[in-house]
Amino acid sequence: MTPAADAADQAQRARVYLVTASLTTGRDRSTAYAAGARDGAPQAVQCADRWHLLKNLSEAVEKLALARRGCFRDIAAGQGRDEGPAVRRTRSRYAAVHALLGQGLANTEIARRLNLALNTVKKYVRAQRVEQLIGGSKRSATLVDPFRDHLRSRRAAEPGVAVWTLLKEIKSMGYEGGSTLLYRYLGQGRAEDAQPPPSPRRVATWIMTDPAHLSPGRTARLQEVLDCCLELKQATEYVRTFAALLTQRQ
Known part of the structure; x- marks a missing residue:
């Protein structure tokens, strides 16, 4: 030195x-x-220090959300998801793999009987639900997503409602985007489409955010996720208790 x-x-x-x-x-x-x-x-x-403790906690919450993503992928089930050939094939394979697994067959034997790669069989075996193997919407999340239900109900009740009126309404609800994003969202028909499930990272961000700083739309979406997953609900309670201990300690 x-x-x-x-x-x-x-x-x-x-x-x-x-x-x-x-x-x-x-x-x-x-x-x-x-x-x-x-x-x-x-x-x-x-x-x-508190910053690093919260950072470590945030990483742990994101890992948990990633592990339990099958829970909130189920939110989109039954909401108009496209049951195309790929989805039907995945459901069929999942049922076949787990039927043979229930008979006590080893993964190698299941792969031989179904003419599948061994790694493919392992992937199906690890999945607790078939929804974990079915991808959601390919569209990326936007700032408008939390207000989709409001936009959908308003346009259904008043088909000719002006976009500027809708913009003003969701702004009052916490929308932070601009008019261009809202025009594009509505023009793509996304207000009428089934809402895609949130990503694990987004769920972790909502959990780690002070509830007082979450918009009503994000609060509602987080509650949807927590209602579907007991582990994430318990984790959220622990996170908020721990955050209060850190932030209130002088």
Whole structure:
């Protein structure tokens, strides 16, 4: 280590010492800070700072949402999903694989009987529901999605309602986009289409957001997801309790 780097390191350790006079100290996950805390206050109990704790929690919630995505993919089931040849084939294969699995056959034997690749059989075996294997809408999510139900009901009740009127209404409900996005959304017929299920990352973001800062539309969509998945509902309760402990502690 050069003299300048060594001096900088010593200065950093000194700064850490000043903030570790108490028995508990918060820090980021850097090994340099950990070493400084140990040298400056060996009696202190180290913990990650609140930002990193929340970041770790957010990553864990997203992993859980990804693992349970089959729950909220089911939200779109029965809402006009296209049951094309690919979907019908997936349903048929899923039923066949699980029927043979129920007879006690090994994956290799199932693959041989159904003339499928072994990895394909493993994928079907791992899926708890066939909906986990059926992709949703290919359209990307937009800021208009949370207000789709309102737009749909308004246009059904008043077919000639002006887009500017609808824009003003959803703006009051928390819409943050512009008129161009709303025109495109309506022009593509997306207000009348079945609403695609949210992505795991979007669900995790909703869970990690302070409920007071969620728009009514996003709150309703999150509740739909939580009603379909007990694990995510319990996780949301834990997240909000933990967030309150972190943010209210001075």
